[in-house]
Amino acid sequence: MSDxxxxxxxxxxxxxxxxxxxGQRRAKAGGSIADWLDQxxxxxxxxxxxxxxxxxxxxxxxxxxxxxxxxxxxAAPGAGQDRSNITANSIMxxxxxxxxQRMIPEFLRGATMCLLYSEPGAGSDLASVRTRxxxxxxxxxxxxxxxxxxxxxxxxxxxxxxxxxxxxxxxQGLSFFIMPMKQPGIEVRPINQITGDSxxxxxxxxxxxxxxxxxxxxxxxGWKVMQTALAVERxxxxxxxxxxxxxxxxxxxxxxxxxxxxxxxxxxxxxxQEIAQAVAWRQxxxxxxxxxxxxxAQGASSPIMSLGKLAMSRILHGDxxxxxxxxxxxxxxxxxxxxxxxxxxxxxxxxYMNSIGGGTDQIQRNIIGERVLGLPREAEADRNIPFxxxxxxxx
Amino acid sequence: MTMLxxxxxxxxxxxxxxxxxxxxxxxxxxxxxxxxxxxDHALWQAISDMGVPALLIAPDxxxxxxxxxxxxxxxxEAGAALLGGPLLSSAVLAAGMIGETSDDDAKARLLPGIASxxxxxxxxxxxxxxxxxxxxxxxxxxxxxxxxxxxxxxSFVLSANVAxxxxxxxxxxxxxxxxxxxxxxxGVAASLLETWDRTLRLSRIIFSGAAATPLAGIDEAAVERxxxxxxxxxAGEQAGAARRIFDITVEYLKTRVQFGRQIGGxxxxxxxxxxxxxxxxSATSAARAAxxxxxxxxxxxxxxINLAAFACADAFSQVAATAIQMHGGIAxxxxxxxxxxxxxxxxxxxxxxxxxxxxxxxxxxxxxxA
Numbered sequence: 001m002s003d004x005x006x007x008x009x010x011x012x013x014x015x016x017x018x019x020x021x022x023g024q025r026r027a028k029a030g031g032s033i034a035d036w037l038d039q040x041x042x043x044x045x046x047x048x049x050x051x052x053x054x055x056x057x058x059x060x061x062x063x064x065x066x067x068x069x070x071x072x073x074x075a076a077p078g079a080g081q082d083r084s085n086i087t088a089n090s091i092m093x094x095x096x097x098x099x100x101q102r103m104i105p106e107f108l109r110g111a112t113m114c115l116l117y118s119e120p121g122a123g124s125d126l127a128s129v130r131t132r133x134x135x136x137x138x139x140x141x142x143x144x145x146x147x148x149x150x151x152x153x154x155x156x157x158x159x160x161x162x163x164x165x166x167x168x169x170x171x172q173g174l175s176f177f178i179m180p181m182k183q184p185g186i187e188v189r190p191i192n193q194i195t196g197d198s199x200x201x202x203x204x205x206x207x208x209x210x211x212x213x214x215x216x217x218x219x220x221x222g223w224k225v226m227q228t229a230l231a232v233e234r235x236x237x238x239x240x241x242x243x244x245x246x247x248x249x250x251x252x253x254x255x256x257x258x259x260x261x262x263x264x265x266x267x268x269x270x271x272x273q274e275i276a277q278a279v280a281w282r283q284x285x286x287x288x289x290x291x292x293x294x295x296x297a298q299g300a301s302s303p304i305m306s307l308g309k310l311a312m313s314r315i316l317h318g319d320x321x322x323x324x325x326x327x328x329x330x331x332x333x334x335x336x337x338x339x340x341x342x343x344x345x346x347x348x349x350x351x352y353m354n355s356i357g358g359g360t361d362q363i364q365r366n367i368i369g370e371r372v373l374g375l376p377r378e379a380e381a382d383r384n385i386p387f388x389x390x391x392x393x394x395x
Numbered sequence: 396m397t398m399l400x401x402x403x404x405x406x407x408x409x410x411x412x413x414x415x416x417x418x419x420x421x422x423x424x425x426x427x428x429x430x431x432x433x434x435d436h437a438l439w440q441a442i443s444d445m446g447v448p449a450l451l452i453a454p455d456x457x458x459x460x461x462x463x464x465x466x467x468x469x470x471x472e473a474g475a476a477l478l479g480g481p482l483l484s485s486a487v488l489a490a491g492m493i494g495e496t497s498d499d500d501a502k503a504r505l506l507p508g509i510a511s512x513x514x515x516x517x518x519x520x521x522x523x524x525x526x527x528x529x530x531x532x533x534x535x536x537x538x539x540x541x542x543x544x545x546x547x548x549x550s551f552v553l554s555a556n557v558a559x560x561x562x563x564x565x566x567x568x569x570x571x572x573x574x575x576x577x578x579x580x581x582g583v584a585a586s587l588l589e590t591w592d593r594t595l596r597l598s599r600i601i602f603s604g605a606a607a608t609p610l611a612g613i614d615e616a617a618v619e620r621x622x623x624x625x626x627x628x629x630a631g632e633q634a635g636a637a638r639r640i641f642d643i644t645v646e647y648l649k650t651r652v653q654f655g656r657q658i659g660g661x662x663x664x665x666x667x668x669x670x671x672x673x674x675x676x677s678a679t680s681a682a683r684a685a686x687x688x689x690x691x692x693x694x695x696x697x698x699x700i701n702l703a704a705f706a707c708a709d710a711f712s713q714v715a716a717t718a719i720q721m722h723g724g725i726a727x728x729x730x731x732x733x734x735x736x737x738x739x740x741x742x743x744x745x746x747x748x749x750x751x752x753x754x755x756x757x758x759x760x761x762x763x764x765a
Contacts, residue, residue: 272754272758276761280702284677288680303676364669365662369669372669375645375668
């Protein structure tokens with residue numbers, strides 16, 4: 001560990017000791033979570049790697065990692081948003097100076113957002129979105145339909161990918177907006193998922209409005225801006241965000257072993273092989289992430305970060321398969337008849353959240369093949385024609 | 396064991412990689428595997444001049460005093476180049492075994508020669524069952540007055556054909572022990588086995604009352620520690636070899652043209668490559684984590700070594716096998732290197748025991764950690 005890392009670690013520790021009550025998990029000064037986040041922002045811990053004029057401290061990767069680690073140790077929220085806050089990162093990288101000053105603090109202190117990307121006709125082929133944004137005076141008028149939007153009912157803002165130009169190829173006619181969600185013309189309807197949950201929504205947009213000053217990046221730069229936002233999201237998923245409710249690596253391996261013990265199958269040699277493999281996949285992914293972080297802390301780029309989400313799919317589907325075998329016939333049951341089965345069945349269905357959401361495993365394999373391994377791009381019939389003439393429009 | 400600092404470690408690894416790139420090319424590997432003893436003397440001299448056989452040996456005995464972390468890094472390079480010969484048998488297993496003895500005279504007598512590369516030692520762990528477990532030992536030692544005599548069979552002995560010292564794990568009335576035997580001693584009959592991986596040399600040795608010197612202080616636990624060192628070395632070899640054949644395959648996907656396109660543009664192949672990359676990176680992470688945990692004596696060392704043992708074996712096997720399919724016809728030819736990696740992968744997946752055993756042991760380690 002270098003001196004600067006050790007120094008930062010000390011400084012963060014001291015700062016947290018002064019401002020954060022770790023036992024009660026709240027700010028010593030009291031107040032709301034937003035008040036706490038204000039303190040974190042003012043101290044420069046919210047976005048430590050950003051320059052001082054933008055709420056940061058200009059720290060390196062390793063130092064930033066140390067800041068995050070110290071906050072995590074005492075369960076204090078708000079640090080390291082330069083890695084995790086999708087909106088703040090997009091605005092910081094592509095937004096106008098006015099937009100940065102106006103909106104970044106708001107998002108750092110916890111403004112909620114939802115992602116308005118996918119559409120019924122634009123899933124894997126996200127660049128073919130047909131929601132339109134037409135500039136009328138100082139505002140864009142938005143019309144269209146979005147889908148797979150989590151948090152749409154409560155979000156204050158939506159990160160919107162919409163088409164501003166129909167006469168250029170599909171990737172070039174898109175723009176990226178931060179749209180207020182609480183306005184007439186936006187209707188949110190929950191989607192009933194295969195798990196029985198309603199985590200996602202459809203969003204119907206009928207003549208909603210966004211100020212032109214809320215556009216992130218230039219007109220036509222929407223695809224590039226969204227790619228950045230998406231990269232942050234996939235990173236978070238690869239670290240297992242979608243299964244946080246299931247606990248850590250250790251908890252999960254224990255849960256497989258425990259269930260095998262409970263069901264009397266821990267001594268079954270065939271089941272032992274399958275349990276070990278399921279546990280191994282999870283531990284290998286953890287080891288990969290640790291190594292990637294070490295390599296990146298030393299300034300090297302790591303291809304591993306692109307692999308996490310795909311690896312997580314086999315972990316989650318694999319776990320579900322093994323636990324189903326452990327339960328045997330009881331896995332047919334559900335609800336009050338067998339709470340363990342309810343959990344297993346939920347896991348089985350919910351694993352698709354990771355292997356489809358945020359880019360299917362198949363799209364992830366394309367991305368790994370093309371961006372990490374440098375293989376040729378997929379052929380796209382509509383890549384170089386005006387979007388108006390593509391089959392997304394002509395049918 | 397000590398760890399070198401990052402800079403020294405990097406320098407040794409780079410030097411070794413350069414040496415292999417120059418003197419252990421595919422042509423060299425093919426030339427050496429066609430020889431009777433499968434041992435490239437000039438290459439071994441160069442490797443010895445670099446100090447590689449001295450890596451694990453204490454400075455008191457002419458060694459460098461490095462440990463599993465440095466070993467694993469070099470083995471990644473060795474695996475990538477498909478290096479054969481006595482590195483694993485002499486510099487890892489034998490050096491490790493002699494390092495375990497409480498007999499300082501034996502150390503002083505044997506280790507300097509192994510460190511310099513002038514002396515080559517091989518370790519016999521298992522019988523015809525080939526399990527590399529205590530149950531698999533089929534040599535027994537009996538004491539007759541002041542001398543010990545060995546009887547029984549050892550098999551799958553790595554590089555015994557070029558060894559001038561044999562270290563034989565044998566059953567004694569007090570449990571497992573290890574004995575030093577001259578390959579030329581009366582009652583030692585070694586035969587070279589034909590192997591599918593032609594870069595490999597395995598011998599079967601029958602002992603009939605062969606006179607042997609016990610290595611004091613070696614028990615079953617010590618043998619396991621030596622095998623752990625071997626497992627980490629092998630995991631590194633597998634990770635490095637998997638990465639090299641993967642890189643060769645990805646390169647081919649970019650150059651081979653069919654249907655007017657580079658074949659890497661087809662999802663059927665692109666997706667296979669993406670899946671294999673997970674295997675390659677996971678094998679590397681597992682091998683390095685195992686090396687670190689062994690070096691530091693971490694509480695999770697047993698879990699991580701067992702994990703690396705099956706994860707690296709399975710990854711290399713899968714990558715090497717799939718690489719042939721992804722190449723198509725060209726890799727079905729003797730002249731293409733892909734089959735050399737498959738041969739090594741299938742051998743490496745057996746040496747020290749199969750994945751199924753290690754998966755079971757890994758789960759046991761995870762149960763114990765609970």
